[in-house]
Amino acid sequence: GAGVSQSPRYKVAKRGQDVALRCDPISGHVSLFWYQQALGQGPEFLTYFQNEAQLDKSGLPSDRFFAERPEGSVSTLKIQRTQQEDSAVYLCASSRTNSGHEQYFGPGTRLTVT
Amino acid sequence: AQSVTQLGSHVSVSEGALVLLRCNYSSSVPPYLFWYVQYPNQGLQLLLKYTSAATLVKGINGFEAEFKKSETSFHLTKPSAHMSDAAEYFCAVSDHLTGNQFYFGTGTSLTVIP
Numbered sequence: 001g002a003g004v005s006q007s008p009r010y011k012v013a014k015r016g017q018d019v020a021l022r023c024d025p026i027s028g029h030v031s032l033f034w035y036q037q038a039l040g041q042g043p044e045f046l047t048y049f050q051n052e053a054q055l056d057k058s059g060l061p062s063d064r065f066f067a068e069r070p071e072g073s074v075s076t077l078k079i080q081r082t083q084q085e086d087s088a089v090y091l092c093a094s095s096r097t098n099s100g101h102e103q104y105f106g107p108g109t110r111l112t113v114t
Numbered sequence: 115a116q117s118v119t120q121l122g123s124h125v126s127v128s129e130g131a132l133v134l135l136r137c138n139y140s141s142s143v144p145p146y147l148f149w150y151v152q153y154p155n156q157g158l159q160l161l162l163k164y165t166s167a168a169t170l171v172k173g174i175n176g177f178e179a180e181f182k183k184s185e186t187s188f189h190l191t192k193p194s195a196h197m198s199d200a201a202e203y204f205c206a207v208s209d210h211l212t213g214n215q216f217y218f219g220t221g222t223s224l225t226v227i228p
Contacts, residue, residue, distance in 0.1 A: 035218075040220070041220055041221070042220050043158070058215075091157060093158075103160075104160070105159070107155070
């Protein structure tokens with residue numbers, strides 16, 4: 001079946017612009033995760049949803065970052081007033097269970113802030 | 115808190131040679147451990163996972179890893195490297211307490227020399 005999809009795959013934003021990144025998880029997957037992967041680094045946790053509930057947002061780096069999953073399926077990660085340090089690949093993952101111990105990753109969105 | 119250290123950011127092996135990618139973890143409770151592979155411009159693909167069952171875990175593409183509690187290690191091996199194994203490899207840890215938050219290492223880039 002279809003895997004996790006993300007759009008857009010590439011996004012260039014000027015500093016100060018707002019961006020919205022979309023994640024379509026695998027159908028029926030309960031858990032959804034967002035990670036930020038800086039160049040040459042491993043992914044770092046941003047936030048986690050169980051269905052529509054955002055249960056953990058401890059990894060969001062600032063209040064400019066906001067994520068939602070209103071119907072428990074598609075999720076959007078929004079970054080307001082983008083800064084150069086926001087340039088990274090943003091990965092979405094979903095998991096069939098509440099435990100999240102087998103996460104399936106999307107291809108990511110590469111955000112470049114100029 | 116959990117963390118992962120991957121020794122060697124770059125590893126080169128000859129085609130047909132043994133692949134050994136090192137991962138050491140830190141966890142105050144029994145960990146769950148994972149290896150993911152990332153090809154250029156793609157998301158992370160799960161190679162194998164350890165979740166407190168057998169300590170020798172077999173994964174896809176001929177890879178396996180052994181959980182050694184005394185050494186706090188979870189090294190990834192493959193007896194014979196193939197050109198298609200060239201990619202970035204990430205080790206990750208979580209546990210039944212943090213549950214859903216994965217902590218990734220900084221990755222090891224594997225080059226296979228023909």
